[in-house]
Amino acid sequence: MDSLAALADPTRRRIVEILARGPLSSGQIAARFDITPPAVSQHLKTLKAAKLVRARAEAQRRIYELDREGVEALAGWVNDLRRFWSGKFDALESALRR
Known part of the structure; x- marks a missing residue:
């Protein structure tokens, strides 16, 4: 599954945000949501x-x-986009100053 598709769901984004603070058991994760533990397991x-x-x-x-490897791959993709847009904005700024 594509990481962006996985992160399209707000519950999954929240789980990733929670785990960014440190490892947790599935029960500890489930306790932070108003959904069933099996639903958290599916996420x-x-x-x-x-x-x-x-x-x-x-x-x-x-x-x-x-998963460090997967998160770094996603971050690398975002950074590539950032560099692309940064160059475009720099060119736009130069054009506007002329």
Whole structure:
């Protein structure tokens, strides 16, 4: 799944924001939402498929954290866009000053 498609959902964006502060169990994540734990699990599954989060086993729990590789790939794509638009805005500024 594409990371942008995964982030189109506000609940998934919020999960990513929460995990940016540090790893949490699925139960800890679910406790922060007014939806069922199985619904949170489905969101986590989607984020894992998009390579934005990963899970590790810790005893009987799954601990979720941001997937550095996937997040860096997304950030790189955004930075490429930023450089593209920055150049366009610089050219527009130059044209307007003339």
